[in-house]
Amino acid sequence: MRRRLLLAATLAAPALVRPAFAQSGGSNRPIRLVVPFPPGGTVDLLGRLAARELEAGLGQPVVVDNRAGAGGMIGSDNVAKSPPDGLHLVVSNIASHGVGAAVNRTMPYDPLRDFTHIGLIAAVPTALGVARDGKYETLAQFLAAARVSAGAVKVGSSGNGTTGHAKTEMLSRMAGVELLHVPYRGAAPAVLDVLAGQTDGVMAAVADIGRNDKLRLLAITSAERAIRWPSVPTFAELQFPGLVANNWFGLSGPAGMDPAVAARINAALVRGLNTPAMAERLADLGTRPNQMTAADYTALVAAELPRWAQIVREANIRVD
Known part of the structure; x- marks a missing residue:
């Protein structure tokens, strides 16, 4: 009798755990989500x-693994070379999968061919910020000063070859002025030099500089004004429609992932992003929830690559 009960219990055990496997897409092992930048920034x-x-939607643990370096390339390359089993994901972004491909000739991966792009997390606009107690109150004043003497107006960014660098060059070309780009190791030191009067402005994600009450935002790169910064005009409003250019961040895995697994992860992501609480949180970053499919996000990455390649080529942006 004991042997029959033990056998019955053994046969019943898989049925008890089957819902957990089905819910997580075939595995109850943790997903490793690589953030290819240091802790504390917008990507992180x-x-x-x-x-x-994802944890809430898949019923599966998700472990964040910060693997910073080389503008997001180190962490991204690590995932590109991982098994396509749905357990290795990366926060793909405009730096590692857009601008980076244009400014780095020795990228270890192809941003399209080597990844399965799953879904967009958010598209965060960039802003041009100046010291609030400084001499510039409008973008027109800022550009007028740049017209007086080439290179006299200095704009900091998070580094050479970054989106802030590229957008500074875009503004220079569209306005017909020569802004002097000053690279830093991140937005924080760039802001410090603006406040110290060493530079005139900083081009960075609005999430990184928008809450600093010592800064004044002159313009923002989104197509419409941000909810949290309704008084800040868009570059498009100020006659620069070509400067609608957000910093996008999404989920991607290695090439060859099962489309059904990618779709399941996308569904959990979209469902989670479109709750009232998350909509409020995203508004704090200057963006709104989205409902992009995997195909939508793949198309976005594919469209951004040639756009930034052209901008980088025309502006002769280099990382050295």
């Missing part, structure tokens, strides 16, 4: 928000 914040929503 969005990665951790996405990880939380």
Whole structure:
């Protein structure tokens, strides 16, 4: 009798765990989500928000793994070379999968061919910020000063070859002025030099500089004004429609992932992002929830690559 009961219990055990496997797409092992930048920045914040929503939606642990370096290339390359089993994901972004491909001739991966792009987390606009107690109150004043003497107006960014660098060059070309780009190791030191009067402005993600009450935002790169910064005009409003250019962040895995697994992860991500609480959180970053499919996000990455390649080529942007 004991042997029959033991056998019955053994046969019943798989049925007890089957719902957990089905819910997580075939595995109850943790998903490793690589954030290819250091903790504390916008990429890290969005990665951790996405990880939380994936855990809730998939019923599966998600472990955030910060692997910073080379403008996001080190962490991205690590995932590109991982098994396509749905357990290795990366926060793909405009730096590692857009601008980076244009400014780095020795990229270890192809941003399209080597990845399965799953979904967009957020598209965060960039802003041009100046010291609030400084001499510039409008973008027109800022550009007028640049017209007086080429290179006299200095704009900081998070580094050579970054989106802030590229957008500074875009503004220079569209306005017909020569802004002097000054690279830093991140937005924080660039802001410090603006406040110290060493530079005139900083071009960075609105999430990184928008809450600093010592800065004044002159313009923002989104197509419409941001909810949290309604008084800040868009570059498009100020006659620069070509400067609608957001910093996008999404989820991607290695090439060859099962489309059904990618779709399941996308569904959990979209469902989590479109809750009232997440909509409020995303508004703090200057963006709104989205409902992009995997195909939508793949198309976005594909469209951004030639756009930034042309901008980088025309502006002769280099990383050295």
